[in-house]
Amino acid sequence: MVVGNKNVSDITSIWDYAGQLEYYITHRFFLTSTVSYCVAFNVMDKLDEQANPRDSSKGPLGMTNLDMNLFWIRSIYEHTVSQHGSGNTISIDGKNIESPPICLVATHVDKLPGTASEKEEEVMKMYKKMFDKMEGMPYAHHVDREMYMVDNTMKSHEGITKLRRNVGRYMKEMVREVPVKWVNLQERLQRETELCITFEEVSGIGTECGISKEGLATAIEYMNDIGIILHSSTNEKLKNTVITDLKMMIRMVTKVITVVKPSIKVKQMRVLWKRLDEEGILEERLLRYLWEQELEEDPHRFEIFTEVMKTFGLLFEKLKVPESNRVFLVPSRMQTKKESLEVKTDEENMVSIYLTPTDFLPNAVYNTLVVAFLDLMEVKGRPGEPVVFQNRSEFDFKDHGVNLGTVKIENRHALKLEISHLIKVHGSTTGPINEPHRSFCIEVLGYLKHQLENVLVTSEGVGYNLCVLCNVCNPAEKPHLHGLKRCLEQGFDGVKCGDKLMDTTRLKNLFSEDTPDATTTTLAISSSLPSDTPTTTPLATSSLRTGELSDDNYRELLSKVSSWFKESEKVNLLKVILCKCEHISVVEIERRNDPFELFKLLEGPGIISQSNIDVLIEIIAIGGMEGVYESIKHLIPTFAGFEKLIISERWNDVRKVIRFGLKISNADKVKIGQLRGLKVKESDDVWTLIFQLVMKDTFTKNSTEFVRLLKDNDMDSLATLLE
Structure with a gap:
C-alpha cells in the first residue's frame, strides 16, 4: 500500500471484538475472511x-x-x-x-x-x-x-x-491481489472524515481513480466484504449511502446495545434511560441525546443509523406514536416475564418447534427473531401493541398466534416456537378447537429458517437444529427431541425412539409441502456426466439403503467427502452439479465456497439425511471422486463400491456439461470467458468458467446460441459435445 511518497510495507489494525455476548449481534459488521x-x-x-x-x-x-x-x-x-x-x-x-x-x-x-x-x-x-x-x-x-x-x-x-x-x-x-485502482479508491475512502457519504460521491471518487461504473460495484462489494465500508445494495433506504467510518458506527450502536451504563447529566434523559434499561423502550429524544455528537455535523445521520439498526434486528419502531417523538423497541433490553414457555406436549390447536444450538445460543438470536416477527406482523396488517419480553413474546396473526420464548433442555438454552390456531370465545361459549392451518405453518417455518440464516450465518445441522418434542416419552422426566427434518422425510411412518415409534403423520400434514417422486424429479439438473458413466436404468431411491447412520458417522462422512472435493480443487464442479436443484437456492450455492456448507444445503429439503445418502453417493460418482471409497467403506461396511453403482437417469443432462468441461483447454477457457463477458482468469480452474456459464443458463435456455458462438469461433469440437 502506498501512502503519499512513503512505501509502507506493513500496516496492522487490531480489533477487540468484546467477549460479552451482548455484542455478538455487532460482530457481523466486521468478521471477514481476509x-x-x-x-x-x-x-x-x-x-x-x-x-x-x-x-x-x-x-x-x-x-x-x-x-x-x-x-x-x-x-x-x-x-x-x-x-x-x-x-x-x-x-x-x-x-x-x-x-x-x-x-x-x-x-x-x-x-x-x-x-x-x-x-x-x-x-x-x-x-x-x-x-x-x-x-x-x-x-x-x-x-x-x-x-x-x-x-x-x-x-x-x-x-x-x-x-x-x-x-x-x-x-x-493472505495478501490478495487487487487492481491498483481499487487500492487508490480504498485509500481515498479511508481518508474520508465523514461518517458516511452518498453512493454518487463514491462513484465520483471511483471515476477519479479510473474505475468504470461497471467495475465500481465489484470494488464496493470487495471493500464491503473485507470490512472497510458498509453498503447495502438491496435496502431502499440505505442503497445510496456508503458508511466509511465503521469504528464510529459501532460506537453509535454500542451506545444503545451496551453493558456499560453511560454518564447522563440531564435528569429527564436519565429517566428515559431507566425506561430503556428496564423495559426496552427507547424514545427518539433519548436516542438523539445519546447520538448528539455524531448528529451535530449531519442530522440526517439519525435516519440512516436507525435504519441500519433496524436492518440488523437491533431496533423495532413502534407504530401509533406522535411523529415528534418516535418510540423504538430494543429487544436486548426488554423486561423478563415470570412465566416462561414450557417444554410440554402440544395442545390440539398447537404445534411447536424447538431451536437447539450445536453448542450455544446467544441472546441476540432471540432478540433478532422478535424484531423479525414484529416485522411480519406489520407486513400482514396486524400492527397491534406487541407483547414482548426478554424471555417470551406473543405475536398476533388474526386467527393464529405465534409464541416465541426461551426454554432449557438438558441444561442448555434453547428456543421454543409455538404456532396456535386461536380458539374463539363468545361470552361463556367456547368455539371449536382446530388444528393450525397447514399453509400458515409452512410459511412460519420458512420465515424462521430464513431469519436464522441471517442472524446465525449458518445452516441447519451446523450451528443449530430444528426439533420437535417426542410424544411417546414422558417430557416431565426428561425432554427428548427429534429432528424436524427427519420427521418430515417421506417414505417413513414415524421416528424410532427406543422400542417405540413416534407417529409423524401430523407433522407432515402441517409442515410438508408436496414432495415430487424421488426417482424422477427430486433434482432437476441442467448439467452433465462423463460419457463412460452407466445410464441404463434409473436408480431407485431404496437401492442404496444401508440403514440409518449414526449422527457421528453421518457427519464424518460429510466431512470426508467435503475434504476430498476441496483437496481435489473441485468445489466449483460440486457447484455445477448442485446449481440447478429444484429445492435449492442458486443464490445460496453461489455464495458458499465450502463443500461441507454446500452439502448442508441438500439437507433442508430432505435430499440427503442420516437415513438416505443415495444422492450423496451419486454426487461422489458424478464428480469422479472415487478416491473417497475407503472412507465410505469404513463407515458403511455394506457399501458394494462404485463399479456396481447405476446412476439415476435424472443426472443424464449433467454428464454432457461435465464432459464438455473436461475437453476445454486453458486457452479455450480464457477465450470462452472473454466471449461471454465472464470474469475468468488464466489461473482459475475450468469449473469456475462452467459454473458461471450454468448461472447464465448457457446450457439450457441459451444453449443454441452458445453452440453457434463456439462454432463461429473455431471451437467446433467443443460445440459437438453440446449438440
Missing part, C-alpha cells in the same frame, strides 16, 4: 466448569468454558467462511492451515500454581482437550495448532513473540 483471528481464554477458567456471565443478573449461561471457546471459533467460521468462502491454504513451517486462521491464546498463565514445566503441562492438556473436541468439525482446519501461552505480568515473552511472528506470517500469506 484477517487473522485470536480467541483468548483464561487458563484459570477450567474447561469443564460452567462459564460465568459478565453480567451476573442475566443468570447462568448454561454452557461450559470449553463450549464457550468453541462457540467463538464456530462464530468466526460461520461469519467468514460460510459467508465469503475459504481463502487460500497457508503453509507455515510445513504445517497447513486454511484461511482465515484462528489462534487460540492462553492467558493468565502466571496465575497457575507450580513450576514452569508444570504450568506448561497443564496448559497443554487444555489445548489438547479443545483440539480433540473440534476434530471433524468444518472449522477445525482453520485453527492453528500452536500453543500461545501468555504471562499477563510481562509486556513481552516467548508466547507473545511467537504469536506476533506467526500472525504476521499468516497475514503476508
Whole structure:
C-alpha cells in the first residue's frame, strides 16, 4: 500500500471484538475472511466448569468454558467462511492451515500454581482437550495448532513473540491481489472524515481513480466484504449511502446495545434511560441525546443509523406514536416475564418447534427473531401493541398466534416456537378447537429458517437444529427431541425412539409441502456426466439403503467427502452439479465456497439425511471422486463400491456439461470467458468458467446460441459435445 511518497510495507489494525455476548449481534459488521483471528481464554477458567456471565443478573449461561471457546471459533467460521468462502491454504513451517486462521491464546498463565514445566503441562492438556473436541468439525482446519501461552505480568515473552511472528506470517500469506485502482479508491475512502457519504460521491471518487461504473460495484462489494465500508445494495433506504467510518458506527450502536451504563447529566434523559434499561423502550429524544455528537455535523445521520439498526434486528419502531417523538423497541433490553414457555406436549390447536444450538445460543438470536416477527406482523396488517419480553413474546396473526420464548433442555438454552390456531370465545361459549392451518405453518417455518440464516450465518445441522418434542416419552422426566427434518422425510411412518415409534403423520400434514417422486424429479439438473458413466436404468431411491447412520458417522462422512472435493480443487464442479436443484437456492450455492456448507444445503429439503445418502453417493460418482471409497467403506461396511453403482437417469443432462468441461483447454477457457463477458482468469480452474456459464443458463435456455458462438469461433469440437 502506498501512502503519499512513503512505501509502507506493513500496516496492522487490531480489533477487540468484546467477549460479552451482548455484542455478538455487532460482530457481523466486521468478521471477514481476509484477517487473522485470536480467541483468548483464561487458563484459570477450567474447561469443564460452567462459564460465568459478565453480567451476573442475566443468570447462568448454561454452557461450559470449553463450549464457550468453541462457540467463538464456530462464530468466526460461520461469519467468514460460510459467508465469503475459504481463502487460500497457508503453509507455515510445513504445517497447513486454511484461511482465515484462528489462534487460540492462553492467558493468565502466571496465575497457575507450580513450576514452569508444570504450568506448561497443564496448559497443554487444555489445548489438547479443545483440539480433540473440534476434530471433524468444518472449522477445525482453520485453527492453528500452536500453543500461545501468555504471562499477563510481562509486556513481552516467548508466547507473545511467537504469536506476533506467526500472525504476521499468516497475514503476508493472505495478501490478495487487487487492481491498483481499487487500492487508490480504498485509500481515498479511508481518508474520508465523514461518517458516511452518498453512493454518487463514491462513484465520483471511483471515476477519479479510473474505475468504470461497471467495475465500481465489484470494488464496493470487495471493500464491503473485507470490512472497510458498509453498503447495502438491496435496502431502499440505505442503497445510496456508503458508511466509511465503521469504528464510529459501532460506537453509535454500542451506545444503545451496551453493558456499560453511560454518564447522563440531564435528569429527564436519565429517566428515559431507566425506561430503556428496564423495559426496552427507547424514545427518539433519548436516542438523539445519546447520538448528539455524531448528529451535530449531519442530522440526517439519525435516519440512516436507525435504519441500519433496524436492518440488523437491533431496533423495532413502534407504530401509533406522535411523529415528534418516535418510540423504538430494543429487544436486548426488554423486561423478563415470570412465566416462561414450557417444554410440554402440544395442545390440539398447537404445534411447536424447538431451536437447539450445536453448542450455544446467544441472546441476540432471540432478540433478532422478535424484531423479525414484529416485522411480519406489520407486513400482514396486524400492527397491534406487541407483547414482548426478554424471555417470551406473543405475536398476533388474526386467527393464529405465534409464541416465541426461551426454554432449557438438558441444561442448555434453547428456543421454543409455538404456532396456535386461536380458539374463539363468545361470552361463556367456547368455539371449536382446530388444528393450525397447514399453509400458515409452512410459511412460519420458512420465515424462521430464513431469519436464522441471517442472524446465525449458518445452516441447519451446523450451528443449530430444528426439533420437535417426542410424544411417546414422558417430557416431565426428561425432554427428548427429534429432528424436524427427519420427521418430515417421506417414505417413513414415524421416528424410532427406543422400542417405540413416534407417529409423524401430523407433522407432515402441517409442515410438508408436496414432495415430487424421488426417482424422477427430486433434482432437476441442467448439467452433465462423463460419457463412460452407466445410464441404463434409473436408480431407485431404496437401492442404496444401508440403514440409518449414526449422527457421528453421518457427519464424518460429510466431512470426508467435503475434504476430498476441496483437496481435489473441485468445489466449483460440486457447484455445477448442485446449481440447478429444484429445492435449492442458486443464490445460496453461489455464495458458499465450502463443500461441507454446500452439502448442508441438500439437507433442508430432505435430499440427503442420516437415513438416505443415495444422492450423496451419486454426487461422489458424478464428480469422479472415487478416491473417497475407503472412507465410505469404513463407515458403511455394506457399501458394494462404485463399479456396481447405476446412476439415476435424472443426472443424464449433467454428464454432457461435465464432459464438455473436461475437453476445454486453458486457452479455450480464457477465450470462452472473454466471449461471454465472464470474469475468468488464466489461473482459475475450468469449473469456475462452467459454473458461471450454468448461472447464465448457457446450457439450457441459451444453449443454441452458445453452440453457434463456439462454432463461429473455431471451437467446433467443443460445440459437438453440446449438440
